[in-house]
Amino acid sequence: MSLVSEFLGQLTLTLGGGEPSYPTVVPEPNFDPDKDAARIETAIKTKGVDEHTIIDVLTKRTYNQRREIAFAYERRAKKDMISALKAALSCPLETVILGLMKSTSQYDASEIKSSIKGLGTDEESLIEILCSRSNAELQDIKRVYKELFKKDLEKDVAGDTSGDFGKLLLALVSTTRDEPSSVVDNQKIDDDARALYDAGVKRKGTDVKAWIAIMSQRSVPHLQRVFERYKSYSPYDMQESIRKEVKGDLEMSFLTLVQCFENKQLYFANRLQDAMKTKGAKEKVLTRIMVSRCEVDLKKIRQEYKAHHGKSLHQTIAEHTKGDYQRALLSLCAGDD
Structure with missing residues (x-):
């Protein structure tokens, strides 16, 4: 199977959760994949490689347009473009360009796989991705992960993490978060704010299970209101409470969640x-x-x-x-x- 087929296949970019997007890379209006493929082929064949042309073309096209360029290149050169780029470029530019040849979900799935394979886990990368993606994005990542690596993301995360940290990541990967609602449930907001306080600052020792349940299951708009309401119960805001109550990877995970919920x-x-x-x-x-x-x-x-x-x-x-x-x-x- 060519790398083009493996990474570009029939997978498409999905922006999940109906969240507004603010991209810096937008579709090229006068797009001509055959012309771009010819430019890439010439740039790769040039003695010393013309990196500037490769950069100027591929960083100014969307994933779907890059995908079309890759297929046009394969028709033209009778070889796949990803292999040719990999042979022509060196790190760190190679890492950027090959990353751009994947959809957002493919890229996230590959970064997660890279974080947990081999000896030692890159917890920081794992936390950044799993704690910052929306429910819909995580669902797409799980699907793509299965397609690319023939394994379930949940099983790989469970096998590579442990304790409350592992439980939190698994709760996020299970994608049970409520969808945003136009109805504001003030009683539930108050109940959740009090529950977070009772499970943490108010008592000796933290009921992490209660924190995980609320932060992995409630919708983002609901949690934003909960954290605001929380200040009426606790002398500390949610981020300060996390820093006081838990440490290590669990602390970083909860902080990342709250920071992403807020902004x-x-x-x-x-x-x-x-x-x-x-x-x-x-x-x-x-x-x-x-x-x-x-x-x-x-x-x-x-x-x-x-x-x-x-x-x-x-x-x-x-x-x-x-x-x-x-x-x-x-x-x-x-x-x-």
């Missing part, structure tokens, strides 16, 4: 800032967010970044990266606010 794009903006606050960017985190969010909400992440960190995301990426990798990320950023 998901700010969460990612802060993740990007953390990835670039020291000399030399954490390329894995930076690449994953830029690739996974460019067709979802990167424009709004960019706005939150500027509002909260005093400089543009474009400027910060330019300061902490270099070469073709920098060129690709700045193209995905698509603007200097």
Whole structure:
């Protein structure tokens, strides 16, 4: 099976949950897949490889358009484009471009698989993905994970995590979260706020099971109201309570959930800032967010970044990266606010 068939197949990008999207990568209006395929073929054949052309084409096309380019390339060159790109490029640019050749769900599924395979688990990556995706996105990731790896995501997560941390991730992956409702149930909001308080700050020791149930099953708009109501019971807000009550991976998971419920794009903006606050960017985190969010909400992440960190995301990426990798990320950023 060619890599084109494996990764591009019949899978399509699905934005879940009816959430509004704020992409920086949008469909090219004058799209010609055959012309783009010819440009990619020439760029790969060029002595030394013409990375600039590869970047300029593939970072300015949506996943569905890249998919058409890949099939046009295969018809033209009699070989699959992903293999050709993999042979022509080197890291970290290769990681960005190959990531763009997957749908958002395929990319997330692959990142999860990478986080749990082999010795040791990359808990930070696992938390970022599973705690920030909507119910519909998680359902799509589970479907794609099964198609790509012939395994159930639930079983792999269960086999690689343990304790309350594992229980929380499994509760999220089970996708039992309520859908948003136009009806505001003030009694349920009050009950949940009190239950969170009673299970944590009010008592000695934390009833983590109660926290997991509420945070994995209630709709996001409901939880936003619950956290506001929670302040009338607790001397601490929800994030402060989490920091006082639990530690380690469980703390990071609950904090990620709450931050995403309150402002998901700010969460990612802060993740990007953390990835670039020291000399030399954490390329894995930076690449994953830029690739996974460019067709979802990167424009709004960019706005939150500027509002909260005093400089543009474009400027910060330019300061902490270099070469073709920098060129690709700045193209995905698509603007200097």
